[in-house]
Amino acid sequence: MKEIALGRYVPYNSLIHRLDPRLKIVALIAFMVMIFFKFVSTAMNFLIYGILAIVIYIMMRIAKIKLITLFKSLKPMWLMICFLLIINILIPSTGDVLVEINGFKIYYNAIFNTLYIIIRLVLMLSLTMILTSTTKPLDLTYGLEWLMTPLKLIRFPVHEISMIISLALRFIPTLLEETDRIMKAQSSRGVDFEDGKLKDKIKAIISLIIPLFISSIQRSEELANAMEARGYDPSGKRTRYRKMKWCLRDTLSLGFIVIILGGLITLSITSFDVFALLGIEL
């Protein structure tokens, strides 16, 4: 149960914690875009991934996230990664052949493509982890709401959506606690959540899901009533107790991100290749 709490807000006071949530969201999007850039050659791709990985690692260090937590959250993905590898190998490809078994060719490209996906996954996960573990869920939604404000022009229900997101975020820990409690209660009645036959497993899951659903529905009903009782009106204009404040460090960080993003775009568009430039053959 405890591992699910990964990526949950951790109250340190690092530089990244203090950055403006709006900036952090924009930065996340910018980095995600960077991860998907393509460069001239395979070597160039890996070089840029390496640089991005180092930058992200440094950010993780600043945010006081341990690498071990990242690997723990990757554990459930092994199956997916193997699956990806198999699919990539089966798809006919072009280029150099790595090995040939009984006329079946495994290409370098298949391996590289799988590696790209894995690297992208790991980097994206790290980035998301940095955002969620350094930003309070509420700040996150405030940031999102602010960034989505222009959408109000096209009658997009920005406030409602951000309210829904913040409620959902707010109830994740509650739901986890509830899950833990019901699991304990049912295992006191002899349910074995760890091993057992498939039929027992299904029964175990049912004994967890039904109470969970019922209490969630009850809770949402109570919440809705409480909100209405206090005169909640989604279209009402509201003020905020704590205002987001843009500081110098936010401007500097934004500059940093713009520089990296600009640099990578240039490299990509101009088909720049360091290795060719230095005359290194790969």
Add this chain to the structure above:
Amino acid sequence: MPINFSHVYYTYLPKSPFEYTALENINLGIKEGSFTAIIGHTGSGKSTLVQHINALLRPTSGEVTVGDFVISSSTKKIKGLVNLKKYAGLVFQFPEYQLFEETVLKDVAFGPKNFKENNKVAFDKAKKALLSVGIDENLFDKSPFELSGGQKRRVAIAGIIALEPKILVLDEPTAGLDPKGAKEMMNLFKQNNENGTTIIMITHDMNNVLTYCNQVVVMKKARVEKVCTPIELFKDDNILHNVGLEEPHIISFAKKLIKKGLNLNLNLIRDLNSLVDEIVKARKNK
């Protein structure tokens, strides 16, 4: 099955910023057949303590023994863990949230079935347990979600009683019940205790502690502050003040009478009847 805690520590979410030590150096013995109350302020670690008794939580360090079962941090898989859950039944705070079956009867039979009882035996045990908690037969085929809060609580408690545990652990079983219902519940536990079940009950109701229990464990800030009989506790104004406990109504009444010169023996007072007896006796001796 006696229960023994020795040097038990328990830390929630160790090695994280949320680390919290909920139990510190707990040393505690609970005899077979006793009716033990666990009291203390909210957050003092009572629920954490009792979850060690059926190994829902393993000590971070130290050892808990329940009969032949040894629960410690080092033993990865406890032998016969499933059996321990049958011997020591735990009813959680607000257990009504664990109901899930289509009918009341099926829900109560769920436990016995998990312990490999055949259908007939499981349903017999379920019926017996339901009747004992005061659920009428005409409710057996209703959905548990159609019941009132108090009825749900009874059904949830029956779900554990149907396992016929040797040790029954109850986490605030009467919280939120009407006074009459609460009294019925307490009498049910007393009856179970007289039939040989060890009862361990977390409670905030000092009147129940005085009337029903023969041992009381006082917890304060993750530690066991005192283990004694209820009357020893309520006689000791220092500890009552120290832990911030209210004395039972009967005891404060008796203490006031003693102050006014009536010669009562506090040791013999457990409920209203024994109080009246003591007053009558004291008046006669005057």
